[in-house]
Amino acid sequence: MTAPDPVALSADLIRCASVTPEEAGALDVIRAPLEAAGFRCTRIDRGGVSNLYARWGSEAPVFGFNGHVDVVPVGDEAAWTRPPFSGEIADGVLWGRGAQDMKTGVAAFVAAACRFVTETPPKGSVALLITGDEEGPAEDGTVAILDWMAANGERVDACLVGEPTCPETMGEMMKIGRRGSINAWITARGRQGHVAYPHKANNPLPALVHLLDRLSRHELDQGTAHFQPSTLAVTSIDVGNPASNVIPSEGRAALNIRFNDAHTGAGLDAWLRSVAAEVAAFSGVELEVKTRISGESFITEPGALSDAVSAAVKSELGIAPDLSTSGGTSDARFMRAMCPVVEFGLVGDAMHQVDERTPVEQVETLCAIYARALGEWFRKA
The missing domain is CATH 3.30.70.360 (Alpha-Beta Plaits)
Incomplete structure (x- = not known):
């Protein structure tokens, strides 16, 4: 099978008006290519929130991605240059709510995971934890997935959260902890x-x-x-x-x-x-x-996971990301109870704003970085 294009997948996700806690069909958009690549997908609904757990493989070790498809409200829709749920691509830029935070991140790691398990199947497993409750109370999203995993004997050994982490330049920052x-x-x-x-x-x-x-x-x-x-x-x-x-x-x-x-x-x-x-x-x-x-505050000490992501960034962009704990909270605070976790994603200069948008090139680069990070991690696991 051919792995999905991360930009086209991002646009399809943006067209789903999934303002938290509405799912608006976003999980079906990503479920189709995952199942085509051999992932076993389980929908986990709790408290009016819909989430998705997808796993390829049955053996350890397990590399996990975490992200969300819910978005914040659009605000004054009349103030937008292009409709906020259009997923329009113009002059090399992808427009719409979630173009940075973080439908593009989800699309990038879905595409990367499909590409990786198809082209270079690892000795181990790849799992994706995708929630619809990160921008809301965050009580029935990633937490609900982790509860389901515990009840069903599932776990991941390392997790990469696809939140936007770079202040101004693609590749400049990785989050290894949060306040x-x-x-x-x-x-x-x-x-x-x-x-x-x-x-x-x-x-x-x-x-x-x-x-x-x-x-x-x-x-x-x-x-x-x-x-x-x-x-x-x-x-x-x-x-x-x-x-x-x-x-x-x-x-x-x-x-x-x-x-x-x-x-x-x-x-x-x-x-x-x-x-x-x-x-x-x-x-x-x-x-x-x-x-x-x-x-609570947490820190993932530099090690195998951050090294794998850093090596991937350096291979694609020629720079090593700074290791940071700045910024607000994210669902990494829940994942850290299970395994080492870091965050890496796009430049976040327009997230939550009117006219949220991101360069198409960044989405393609992010997908390539995620695919390389998978290879780097499994090579040393």
Whole structure:
């Protein structure tokens, strides 16, 4: 069989309006060429989300790819130069939502995997974990696939996530880890009153502002061997008080911490609650803290997997990618519980934007890099 063309496959995927959690036929688009190449495909549906697990081969070792076909909303469709789900190719550029994040990455590794197992079948297996819930809550996507794998005795020994990783130039960066992320919502409750008689009220806002100032000024760390310093950003302060002569009874705030491997989510949760308790004790204002940890920090030490990807990039582009832990979270945070994981993909300068697009040449190069990475990894496995 002839392996699918990664650009044509990317365009077909973009034409599926798979705004998370809608699948919109995207999994069928990639299932057909995979089955034609001998992959056994299993659709895994959970919580209104559709996912696909595909495997070629039955023996170890197993090399895995992970990616998502869901996309963020298009925003103001009238602001787009070309329709966001057109998959149009013009002047060597592929247009549409998902052209960078990350239908092209999925198409590239599907095409590369089909080409690799057809032309140079390895002594081992290749598995693809493709989700429809990366841009959403991420509770029933890659996590659901991993749960299914555990129940069915499936595993991978190394995983390459196809997220866009390059800031400006193709090949310049590979992600070997990610910072953790914790969101916090703080509610300050006092006693409402007239601004002319503040002694009869208990204004919660000074306590809330003081707490946010303490948290913001605190140096979490100075960075670690593989990570930049952790950061805390206040993202919202909301009082909802339209009256200038009323001391409100309540104020709310939200913040996010992106943390490195000097911390854990539980440790930061405890720190937030401890500081809030101190402020509450001297202010007499109730300070309620709620948190959600969306991912712990992790690092894949340089080794066989990163070496295979680096060698592939250097063969195709003549450069060795920097090994980075920058950026936000991705589904690599789930894969790392099973195996070593790295991320490598396109330049991400237009992802989530109006007129998302990517040069066709980059998609073709990415497919070639993935195919070479497979060969490099199996050669040393």
